[in-house]
Amino acid sequence: MNQPLAGIRVLDLSRVLAGPWATQVMADLGAEVIKVEQPGCGDDTRHWGPPWLERDGETVAAYFLAANRGKRSVAIDIADPDGAALVRRMAADCDVVVENFRVGGLKKYGLDAASLRGANPRLIYASITGFGQDGPYAERAGYDYIIQGMGGLMSLTGLPDGAPGGGPMRVGVAVVDLFTGMYAANAVLAALVRRGATGEGATIDLALFDVQLAMLANQASNALVSGRDPVRQGAGHPNIVPYQPFDAADQPIIVAVGNDRQFARLAGILGHEEWAADERFASNSARVANRAVLVPAIAEMVATRPAAEWLAALEAAGIPAGPINSVGQALGDPQAEWRGMRREVDGVPVVGSPLRIDGKRQDSPLPPPMLGADGDVLGEWLGAEELARLRARRVVG
Incomplete structure (x- = not known):
């Protein structure tokens, strides 16, 4: 060809x-x-x-x-x-x-x-x-x-x-x-x-x-629509929660929940099924408004088990997650190879x-x-x- x-x-x-x-x-x-x-x-x-x-x-x-x-x-x-x-x-x-x-x-x-x-x-x-x-x-x-x-x-x-x-x-x-x-x-x-x-x-x-x-994509659109400048979130996301790293017992992992169904499954994996029905967390907009409460609660649970266990459970549940690799690790990853x-x-x-x-x-x-x-x-x-x-x-x- x-x-x-x-x-x-x-x-x-x-x-x-x-x-x-x-x-x-x-x-x-x-x-x-x-x-x-x-x-x-x-x-x-x-x-x-x-x-x-x-x-x-x-x-x-x-x-x-x-x-x-x-x-x-x-x-x-x-x-x-x-x-x-x-x-x-x-x-x-x-x-x-x-x-x-x-x-x-x-x-x-x-x-x-x-x-x-x-x-x-x-x-x-x-x-x-x-x-x-x-x-x-x-x-x-x-x-x-x-x-x-x-x-x-x-x-x-x-x-x-x-x-x-x-x-x-x-x-x-x-x-x-x-x-x-x-x-x-x-x-x-x-x-x-x-x-x-x-x-x-x-x-x-x-x-x-x-x-x-x-x-600037969504960040520019956020500013145009709201009339307010976006602020730095560190490793968090301005529009989605939870969508950031959490420290497992041995190393950090990234958890990227993209919709309410995924969040309900995450809540179950974390042993807090009730979060899916909690009005503070049931929708993404509610989770964004209450990130200061939700994110520390998730972090507390994730810290109790090693990364490999969480990643296996999250993958089985169809929840996007992954490790934070070095450049060398990324280039040597089996998928990259x-x-x-x-x-x-x-x-x-x-x-x-x-x-x-x-x-x-x-x-x-x-x-x-x-x-x-x-x-x-x-x-x-x-x-x-x-x-x-x-x-x-x-x-x-």
């Missing part, structure tokens, strides 16, 4: 995480992704270690490996007129360009959307910035951490004010970058579908700030793609590339003499 994006060529001018995440998704779906990097240093994340992977006599940070599987790397100095001209030539033969330079940063090289789409009207050009192509903050640089703060996410993450250790907290992975990459990949796929019908390319404008607001989520490609350990279509995993067979390792592909646009000349001048790595 051909992968869905087989035959699609993507020119990746992005670096760090949001743009590379989008193009990695496309690579897993079968696109040919050519990553353009600065000679001598490459993507910033190549140097964001430790930890480091030793490969082919070079070291590369594990961070880079997370977002660049399935790509080919060419090193081109776009600040040199010959380098910029080469990238323009490449873009004329590509279906998609993804970049995350600051607003207007590529115009001086003739690599902006207007220039490249003028030469290739079928081109889909995706720009990823902190705040978008317009508005009062358009010129600002945007980093995930800053956007988590400005976009409201940190106000929801962490323990409540007044609790020991309480205060706003950054999410443990750069979720705004990752969501933006996923939104970008979706926008590109939609534009490819439209192009198939009309022949028309597209210019895509994605802002981390916009994505952060969009991904069965689903092939831990892979090794040419000696490089990587996480597998979660995408499956018609039973086939959408995993690229290519490992994350070493800097400039695929320079020979430039022979499609340059003669041997010209390529040698640009290499001698270090325009091409």
Whole structure:
């Protein structure tokens, strides 16, 4: 089976995480992704270690490996007129360009959307910035951490004010970058579908700030409907109770009760069948209103038995529950192994793609590339003499 994006060529001018995440998704779906990097240093994340992977006599940070599987790397100095001209030539033969330079940063090289789409009207050009192509903050640089703060996410993450250790907290992975990459990949796929019908390319404008607001989901809706800011619940849920960790006798477990039927079964397992008929707890809205009474009562019961006993009983009753694993435990979980989520490609350990279509995993067979390792592909646009000349001048790595 051909992968869905087989035959699609993507020119990746992005670096760090949001743009590379989008193009990695496309690579897993079968696109040919050519990553353009600065000679001598490459993507910033190549140097964001430790930890480091030793490969082919070079070291590369594990961070880079997370977002660049399935790509080919060419090193081109776009600040040199010959380098910029080469990238323009490449873009004329590509279906998609993804970049995350600051607003207007590529115009001086003739690599902006207007220039490249003028030469290739079928081109889909995706720009990823902190705040978008317009508005009062358009010129600002945007980093995930800053956007988590400005976009409201940190106000929801962490323990409540007044609790020991309480205060706003950054999410443990750069979720705004990752969501933006996923939104970008979706926008590109939609534009490819439209192009198939009309022949028309597209210019895509994605802002981390916009994505952060969009991904607030129910919390944003809660604020819009109630007129009140949501508050931090720690590991609890603003709209569902009980939906949080509890300390068993030996380790914490998560109990996630999604409806009243599940709660009635939980009450029985805990030895308090009467809770299901108690007007304080019989409905989710009542449980949310009375969480200060219910949650400590559940915690007292859960603490009396080890986690394995509770998890077995909860699974048998059809109540969602699970342990809190470390990253290593999660990657080594039997389910992760069965689903092939831990892979090794040419000696490089990587996480597998979660995408499956018609039973086939959408995993690229290519490992994350070493800097400039695929320079020979430039022979499609340059003669041997010209390529040698640009290499001698270090325009091409």
